[in-house]
Amino acid sequence: EVQVLESGGKLVQPGGSLRLSCAASGFTFSSYAMSWVRQAPGKGLEWVSGVSGSGVYTYYADSVKGRFTISRDNSKNTLYLYMDSLRAEDTALYYCARDYFSDYWGQGALVTVSS
């Protein structure tokens, strides 16, 4: 059974940093691109960042470029999102999703940026 499970969400102060993890199982992790998608309270889905199966190619939304870094460890079947210089507007539920058309989603990790 395909599963992806996010972790690492918490309350952080503005300007702070945080790393999210997404543990994958039930499929050949290195064969699939992965992405992070966020949802602010009461809002729609917003793509944040994506990475190719090999990890060589990384992609970012303009809203996070230069502040967030996506990476993956294919030996551990784990996807990461390192978030720096966090702002109040980064407050959201962060989902990881499999492949270019997001055919499997995790349950989300809540990130709250507030003083």
Place this chain on the structure above:
Amino acid sequence: QPVLTQSSSASASLGSSVKLTCTLSSGHNNYIIAWHQQQPGKAPRYLMKLEGSGTYNKGNGVPDRFSGSSSGADRYLTISNLQSEDEADYYCETWDSNTWVFGGGTKLTVL
């Protein structure tokens, strides 16, 4: 990059059918999209991938009541025999070389 446009809301009666629309921006008529359902308080769920030809492939466990179709730049999600659990937000998504793109979502109310 493509832009996906969805109506903000739709409504239909229990047991009836509803057709939701996702429109691709100019020059992107042939793009493949995916439809996702997000029930209140839950994570999104993949429903199907839909091609410009109208061919679609549903995710595991998606009921037969859900189907897809296409016409030009429009991609449709049809839900037949509406059930109360179909009340949800529905998002379309596409991908273009280095960007994932989501539509604004349609909130479906089952009357």
